[in-house]
Structures are given as C-alpha cells and as structure tokens.
Amino acid sequence: MNFEEHAGKPLLKAAGIPVPDGGTAITAETAADIAGKLIGASGGKVVVKAQVPTGKRGKAGGIKLAGSADEAREVAAAILGMTIAEHVVGKVLVERATPFTREFYAAVINDPETKGPKILFSTLGGMDVEEAAEQDAGAMRTLSVDIRKGPEKGAVRAMLDGAGLDGLEDQVVEVLMKLYEAYRANDAELMEINPLAVLEAGGLMALDCKFTMDDSALPRHEDLAMTGTPDRLTGLEAKGKELDLKYIELDGDVGVLANGAGLTMTTMDVVRHHGGTPANFLEIGGEAYTKGTDALRLVLENPKVKSLVINFCGAFARTDVMTQGILNAWDELKPTLPTFWSVHGTGDVEAVAMLKERLGVEPLPDMSAACKAAVDAAKGGAK
Amino acid sequence: MIIRGTHRVIVQGITGKQGTFWSERMMAYGTKIVGGVNPKKAGTEHIGVPVFASAVDAMKGLPEGFDVSILFIPPMGAKAAALDAIEAGAKAVVILTEHIPVQDVMYVMAAANERGVRIIGPNTAGGVTPGECFTGFMPAFNDKIFRPGNVGVISRSGSLGTLMCLNVVQAGFGISAFIGIGGDPIIGTTTRDALEALDAFDKTDAVVMVGEIGGAMEEHAAEYAATMNKPMAAFIAGGAAPAGKKMGHAGAIVMGNKGTYQSKADALAAAGVAILDTPMDVGPVLKERMG
Numbered sequence: 001m002n003f004e005e006h007a008g009k010p011l012l013k014a015a016g017i018p019v020p021d022g023g024t025a026i027t028a029e030t031a032a033d034i035a036g037k038l039i040g041a042s043g044g045k046v047v048v049k050a051q052v053p054t055g056k057r058g059k060a061g062g063i064k065l066a067g068s069a070d071e072a073r074e075v076a077a078a079i080l081g082m083t084i085a086e087h088v089v090g091k092v093l094v095e096r097a098t099p100f101t102r103e104f105y106a107a108v109i110n111d112p113e114t115k116g117p118k119i120l121f122s123t124l125g126g127m128d129v130e131e132a133a134e135q136d137a138g139a140m141r142t143l144s145v146d147i148r149k150g151p152e153k154g155a156v157r158a159m160l161d162g163a164g165l166d167g168l169e170d171q172v173v174e175v176l177m178k179l180y181e182a183y184r185a186n187d188a189e190l191m192e193i194n195p196l197a198v199l200e201a202g203g204l205m206a207l208d209c210k211f212t213m214d215d216s217a218l219p220r221h222e223d224l225a226m227t228g229t230p231d232r233l234t235g236l237e238a239k240g241k242e243l244d245l246k247y248i249e250l251d252g253d254v255g256v257l258a259n260g261a262g263l264t265m266t267t268m269d270v271v272r273h274h275g276g277t278p279a280n281f282l283e284i285g286g287e288a289y290t291k292g293t294d295a296l297r298l299v300l301e302n303p304k305v306k307s308l309v310i311n312f313c314g315a316f317a318r319t320d321v322m323t324q325g326i327l328n329a330w331d332e333l334k335p336t337l338p339t340f341w342s343v344h345g346t347g348d349v350e351a352v353a354m355l356k357e358r359l360g361v362e363p364l365p366d367m368s369a370a371c372k373a374a375v376d377a378a379k380g381g382a383k
Numbered sequence: 384m385i386i387r388g389t390h391r392v393i394v395q396g397i398t399g400k401q402g403t404f405w406s407e408r409m410m411a412y413g414t415k416i417v418g419g420v421n422p423k424k425a426g427t428e429h430i431g432v433p434v435f436a437s438a439v440d441a442m443k444g445l446p447e448g449f450d451v452s453i454l455f456i457p458p459m460g461a462k463a464a465a466l467d468a469i470e471a472g473a474k475a476v477v478i479l480t481e482h483i484p485v486q487d488v489m490y491v492m493a494a495a496n497e498r499g500v501r502i503i504g505p506n507t508a509g510g511v512t513p514g515e516c517f518t519g520f521m522p523a524f525n526d527k528i529f530r531p532g533n534v535g536v537i538s539r540s541g542s543l544g545t546l547m548c549l550n551v552v553q554a555g556f557g558i559s560a561f562i563g564i565g566g567d568p569i570i571g572t573t574t575r576d577a578l579e580a581l582d583a584f585d586k587t588d589a590v591v592m593v594g595e596i597g598g599a600m601e602e603h604a605a606e607y608a609a610t611m612n613k614p615m616a617a618f619i620a621g622g623a624a625p626a627g628k629k630m631g632h633a634g635a636i637v638m639g640n641k642g643t644y645q646s647k648a649d650a651l652a653a654a655g656v657a658i659l660d661t662p663m664d665v666g667p668v669l670k671e672r673m674g
Contacts, residue, residue: 110568148494214485216482250625261566262543265543265596266546313543316519
C-alpha cells in the first residue's frame with residue numbers, strides 16, 4: 001500500500017527526523033488559512049504540494065510557492081482538481097518553505113538479492129534521482145543490513161566515506177539510523193526521503209517522503225493503513241476485492257478464470273499466443289478456491305467478454321470443488337456465452353464427471369486447445 | 384536441496400485441518416513424517432506420530448531427530464515457527480504460508496543463512512520427488528502428472544508447475560523432482576539454487592524451468608544455465624500481463640523495464656536454454672534436446 005507525502009512524513013517525525021511545519025487541505029480556503037498561520041508566525045513563504053501517489057509532481061505543476069495567504073488560496077485552487085499521471089488531486093499539503101543549499105537522497109528498501117534491508121544514500125537528491133543513479137551508478141551508496149541487529153553506526157558512517165558531505169557525515173548517519181527505525185517500525189517495503197535538504201540555517205530536513213507498506217503486514221498496522229492510499233480500482237475490481245478475489249480488468253474480450261497466479265498469467269499468455277486478448281486476470285487459487293460461484297459472476301459482469309476459458313490445474317486447490325462452485329453459479333446465471341474448459345490435477349476425475357452430468361460438456365484435451373477455441377469464439381469463428 | 388524419501392520430516396501445525404489432511408497424504412505417499420508440533424497438544428499423538436511443544440523439543444525427543452520441517456502455520460506465526468525449526472537444527476524448512484510480512488521473512492532468512500539452513504518458500508505449494516515423497520500440497524498421487532522419470536521441473540507457482548509436469552508426462556517423459564520455490568518477492572531457494580540442485584541430482588537428465596515476470600531470478604538462473612551440460616527449457620509466464628500491476632503473486636510485478644518477459648527470455652536464450660512459447664511446447668523440445 002502506498003502512502004502519500006502527508007501520511008508518510010509523520011512517521012519520519014515520530015522517528016526523530018525533522019520535517020517542515022504544515023497541514024493538509026482539501027479546499028483552497030483551508031489552504032489559505034494554514035498558509036496565513038505559517039507566514040504570520042515567522043514570515044517567509046509556504047509551499048503548496050499536490051498529494052497524489054506518484055512522482056514528478058513538480059514538473060506537472062503540482063508544487064507551487066506562495067508568499068501570502070491569498071496567493072496560497074490561488075495556487076491551491078489551481079492545483080486542486082488538476083490531473084497528475086491519471087490521479088486527480090483532491091488534497092494539498094501546505095508547508096513552510098525552507099531555504100536549502102543541497103539536496104540528498106536517502107532510502108531503506110527490501111532487497112531481494114541479499115534477502116534483507118538495504119540502506120541507500122546519494123548526494124544527487126532532487127527530482128531526477130533515478131535518472132542520476134542510472135547515469136552514474138557510483139553515485140548511489142548502499143549498505144546491506146542484518147535485520148536481526150539493525151544497522152551499525154560505524155558501517156553507516158563508512159558507507160558515506162568519500163561521498164563529499166563536507167562535515168555533514170554525522171548528521172547524515174543520524175538521519176539514516178532514524179530512517180531505518182521508521183522503515184522497521186512501519187513494515188515498509190520502501191521508506192524514502194527525496195530530497196533530504198541541507199538547510200541554509202543548518203541541519204537536515206526531510207522535504208518529501210515516499211512510504212510503501214508491505215501489504216502482507218497490513219493486519220498488524222490497521223490504524224496506519226487507514227491513512228494509506230487505496231489502489232485505484234474499476235467497479236468490477238472493487239467488487240472482486242470485496243469478495244476477496246484478485247480480479248484485474250483488461251482490455252480484451254476473452255474471459256479468463258483459472259486457479260493460481262502462475263496458471264492464470266499463463267492462460268492469458270496462451271490466449272494472446274492464439275491471437276486473442278484477455279478480458280481479465282482472475283484467479284481463485286489458494287484459499288479462495290471455494291469461490292467459484294463469485295468468480296463466475298464477476299467474469300460475466302464485464303460486458304466486453306465474448307467467450308470464456310476456464311482452466312483448472314489442481315494442486316492444493318481441488319478442481320472438483322472449483323468446478324462445483326462454477327456449476328452452482330451456472331444454474332443460477334444460465335450464461336449463454338461460449339465456454340471452454342481444461343481440467344487437470346487434484347479432483348479432476350470427479351470434476352470431469354460433474355461437467356458431463358450437469359452441462360453435458362467435455363473439457364478440451366489441454367489448455368492450449370481451450371484457449372484457442374475461446375479466441376476463435378470471441379472472433380465469431382467456429383467453436 | 385531435493386527432499387528424498389529417506390529424509391526424516393516433521394510438520395509444524397500438524398494438528399490443524401490442512402496440516403492433518405496433507406500430512407496423512409504425504410505419509411501415504413512415502414514421506415517419512417516422524418513427528419509434529421503444536422504447543423497446546425505436546426505429549427499427545429496425532430495421526431500416528433508424537434506431537435511436541437516445539438521443533439527444538441522434537442529434535443531432542445525423537446530418537447533420530449529430524450532433517451526437514453514443513454510449516455502449516457498462519458502468516459503472523461510463521462516467523463516464530465521457522466526460527467524454532469532453525470534453532471532446532473533442521474537441514475531444511477519448507478514454508479508453505481502465503482502473506483507472511485516480508486520483514487519477518489528477511490529475519491528468518493538471516494537466521495537460516497547464519498546456521499546454514501535451507502529455506503524453501505515461503506508461499507510455495509511444496510515439492511515432489513516422484514516415487515519417493517512429497518512436501519506441501521501437491522497432487523503427487525496423480526501419475527498422469529508425477530510419473531517418475533528423469534526431467535526436473537522448477538516453478539514459483541504450484542498450479543503452473545503442476546501443469547508443466549502434466550505436459551512433460553503427456554509427452555512420454557517422467558519427473559525426477561519438482562521443486563516449487565514460491566511466489567513471494569523474497570524466497571529462500573531461488574530459481575538458480577533449484578537449478579543447481581537439479582544439476583547435481585543424478586536422477587535428473589534435463590531441466591524445465593517455469594519462470595514468471597518480475598524480479599531478476601530468471602536472469603541469475605541464466606548465468607548458471609550457461610555452465611550446465613544438462614539440456615534445459617524454460618517457459619516464462621506473464622508475457623501478456625500489463626506493467627505495474629501485481630498479478631496475484633507478490634513477486635510478479637513489472638516495474639518499467641525491469642523484470643520484463645523479454646529481459647528474462649533474452650538472458651535464458653543467450654545461455655542456450657530453449658524458450659517455450661506455451662507450456663504445451665515442452666514435449667517436442669525435450670524430444671529434440673534429449674535425443
């Protein structure tokens with residue numbers, strides 16, 4: 001789950017990393033109020049930042065300075081409602097603008113290569129850090145951490161050797177230790193500060209925060225999860241989520257229903273191999289294998305679907321239970337679209353017998369034949 | 384490592400519904416299950432084997448200890464259970480559980496690495512050594528799928544791995560070992576590790592690898608494949624999947640150009656691996672490559 005800047009920064013603050021004062025607004029009027037208080041207290045300017053779960057907000061015009069409450073109202077009105085990378089801005093963060101001299105990059109990630117946490121740091125902070133890192137691989141310093149012990153200060157300090165920090169090393173070490181704490185405390189996949197600013201007045205401050213929580217850890221962070229940004233879902237995808245089924249809507253017209261993520265992806269691949277286009281990803285494997293009835297409903301609700309391939313290969317998931325679920329929905333929904341089955345693995349003898357008895361249907365010999373038949377049917381060809 | 388019929392196995396979570404159901408099937412097939420763990424039922428017997436409070440107790444209490452532990456444990460309890468098995472001195476721990484928090488998995492990996500314990504999974508359906516034993520929830524009894532033979536199969540996904548084995552057997556071959564490595568982004572036994580195990584397994588004469596989009600495991604496996612003498616074929620699932628969307632497996636996500644179908648297929652082809660357009664193409668390719 002992704003968290004926008006305004007939801008991530010309090011976690012940095014809780015770990016002891018300085019962040020600018022400010023607040024969030026969903027109207028231009030509230031933005032003006034916050035700006036008025038911040039400027040009234042100490043003069044200077046505020047920065048108004050669109051809150052959307054994507055980078056490149058600055059380039060898109062989603063981040064603007066304002067020197068007064070009125071100006072903050074104006075820029076907030078312009079930013080609220082704008083679209084950045086398909087996200088409509090519904091909220092802005094209004095913060096005290098803080099003059100700085102340098103911008104660094106700092107992050108902690110889950111690293112599949114070392115199977116442990118990795119701390120990242122670069123003096124090339126700012127908007128294009130990914131590009132900068134690609135151009136100059138040596139610019140990104142990294143440190144692998146034993147998660148049982150956490151990072152050692154000495155190792156973090158050594159990681160910064162020769163980075164050109166001009167006496168800021170100890171402060172950066174301090175921030176990286178705290179960033180690691182925030183990463184660990186919140187089950188982050190990614191906890192990132194970009195930029196980590198060197199202030200004119202001295203000291204370091206996190207001017208942005210990107211936080212992605214590991215979805216598997218959501219059950220132990222229920223309160224925090226409320227401040228995250230839910231995935232943007234289509235109507236059918238939202239319905240799938242409610243039913244605890246992984247459903248992704250795609251552009252094609254061949255409905256796909258299979259068990260297991262790998263098999264479902266492969267069914268989509270084979271549909272494409274035969275010249276068709278899948279209408280959806282939907283798998284009922286794992287513990288969801290009893291949900292055949294819900295799954296069939298979901299696939300059929302997509303008006304683009306012209307034919308259907310049902311591909312079961314049972315391991316943990318029993319093909320007879322899945323088939324039974326589909327058949328129960330069949331009796332109720334009485335679908336008329338051409339449907340092609342391939343059924344193998346655990347429970348297949350029972351499943352095939354059930355299909356013959358209740359639908360008078362024989363599965364095709366393999367999934368390739370079933371996918372090909374479904375593609376042909378969707379194109380209006382012979383079954 | 385490849386789990387053999389001679390390995391002594393315990394099941395953590397043996398008394399649960401799934402634990403009981405699959406342990407009985409594993410035993411019936413030939414897996415040498417010698418004990419189980421459930422702290423609340425320590426000292427009792429379940430499906431014919433003694434139940435211990437912990438894996439550490441099982442190692443002490445069983446006359447010859449055990450080699451392998453299989454976890455039928457819910458996500459939030461998996462870390463403690465796996466650490467218990469590592470502490471006990473297991474040679475290998477098979478973690479079937481899906482949705483274990485990744486930081487918990489990394490913690491287990493660090494402990495396992497220090498003790499030299501092989502972790503298989505998490506989020507795997509297990510493995511099958513046809514004619515000897517199986518671990519996890521695999522349809523090992525089905526000899527249309529797991530007929531003994533000389534082709535080793537590796538897959539992140541249980542259902543897709545099962546399908547691949549079915550196609551291998553339909554083509555007239557048999558399976559020497561199926562290794563399900565699991566669908567999570569961070570797993571103990573990578574594609575490359577499994578490939579090395581099959582390369583060293585004398586019953587295996589050819590290897591079929593089922594990859595998936597996302598991550599860099601197939602690319603790493605390709606480096607090893609280039610050094611192998613045994614013929615190899617690979618199918619990579621997810622070529623038709625859109626970028627940026629998680630396709631069921633947490634590991635199967637394409638970010639930008641990283642982890643794409645093309646990057647994996649190119650790396651494997653350059654290593655001399657036959658790339659399969661569909662799983663059904665495996666038969667002809669094996670016939671050609673195995674002579």
